[in-house]
Amino acid sequence: MVAWAACAQPCVTATEACTGWITLAGGPARSMVYRTYSLDARNEKITRALVVIHGTNRDADNYFRNALAAAFLGAALDDTVVIVPRIASNEGRGCQDKLAPNEVSYACGGDSWRSGGISGKNDKLTSFDLVDEILRKLARKEAFPNLKAIVLAGHSAGGQFVTRYEMSNRVHETLGLPLTYVVANPSSYAYLDNTRPAGENADSFRPFNDARNCTTYDHWPYGLQGRTGYNAKESDDQLKKQLAARPTTYLLGEIDILPLGGFDSSCPAMAQGPTRRARGEAFVKYIKEKFGANHKVQIISECGHNARCMFTSEEALPILFPKQ
Numbered sequence: 001m002v003a004w005a006a007c008a009q010p011c012v013t014a015t016e017a018c019t020g021w022i023t024l025a026g027g028p029a030r031s032m033v034y035r036t037y038s039l040d041a042r043n044e045k046i047t048r049a050l051v052v053i054h055g056t057n058r059d060a061d062n063y064f065r066n067a068l069a070a071a072f073l074g075a076a077l078d079d080t081v082v083i084v085p086r087i088a089s090n091e092g093r094g095c096q097d098k099l100a101p102n103e104v105s106y107a108c109g110g111d112s113w114r115s116g117g118i119s120g121k122n123d124k125l126t127s128f129d130l131v132d133e134i135l136r137k138l139a140r141k142e143a144f145p146n147l148k149a150i151v152l153a154g155h156s157a158g159g160q161f162v163t164r165y166e167m168s169n170r171v172h173e174t175l176g177l178p179l180t181y182v183v184a185n186p187s188s189y190a191y192l193d194n195t196r197p198a199g200e201n202a203d204s205f206r207p208f209n210d211a212r213n214c215t216t217y218d219h220w221p222y223g224l225q226g227r228t229g230y231n232a233k234e235s236d237d238q239l240k241k242q243l244a245a246r247p248t249t250y251l252l253g254e255i256d257i258l259p260l261g262g263f264d265s266s267c268p269a270m271a272q273g274p275t276r277r278a279r280g281e282a283f284v285k286y287i288k289e290k291f292g293a294n295h296k297v298q299i300i301s302e303c304g305h306n307a308r309c310m311f312t313s314e315e316a317l318p319i320l321f322p323k324q
Contacts, residue, residue: 053154159186202282
């Protein structure tokens with residue numbers, strides 16, 4: 001691994017050779033990441049960073065392969081450090097990851113890892129703290145003196161992570177680098193008030209009319225009420241300002257219109273629209289009209305709920321790898 005770091009060639013296999021560890025809260029707590037280059041060795045040729053958040057299966061190795069494919073197609077392997085953190089969990093049904101010594105287990109259910117939930121075994125750490133630390137490492141001039149831009153992207157559950165992290169993180173303005181967010185095909189969003197789309201086409205927004213039967217429609221992570229952990233430290237007004245101000249692009253699959261791939265069919269999610277694509281289009285319209293956000297939406301042609309299709313599409317490549 002030392003020889004690889006010295007020659008500064010991209011590491012392009014989803015194997016242990018391409019992994020590293022992020023120390024959290026001063027240690028010994030840590031989380032693993034896949035990365036194409038060391039995050040500690042000085043690398044003057046890196047001008048961009050792409051951080052990708054995996055989906056609900058926490059399959060960071062698979063998402064690293066997807067990100068590598070995108071970087072290859074975008075001719076970006078040589079000047080971009082690609083990072084995919086493994087947000088591991090063995091804290092509940094469906095979350096039984098095998099952990100290395102001192103590896104953090106993030107929350108599985110409820111206010112889970114995808115929305116900045118607290119680790120059940122370390123109440124001082126959340127999944128959002130992990131990304132904070134990754135971004136701070138990238139911003140260090142000692143390692144990446146020529147880094148000019150960071151993109152944080154996520155698909156499906158990773159898209160949920162990114163949209164909620166975008167509105168609540170406290171490092172965005174401290175990095176000294178442009179940070180943009182790419183939100184792809186999430187099942188739900190955190191609405192900023194009690195209004196929801198009126199009708200399938202979301203022509204307008206009105207106070208949700210079934211609150212009596214759907215009592216959690218406005219609770220975190222679907223709304224701002226009842227936030228805990230990382231997300232509870234900012235006021236509602238601050239979250240609204242941050243969401244509107246921070247540069248974000250929403251990638252929506254043209255044919256992501258079926259209830260597949262862990263589709264959230266709960267009542268608070270269905271209040272946001274009947275399909276992932278409908279929910280995304282409605283949310284962008286909502287934050288533009290009600291909060292003045294200058295966010296963008298890009299429909300990815302012929303893609304359904306598939307991360308590789310989304311991230312390797314011709315439409316997505318210039319968003320994930322912006323020109324310097």
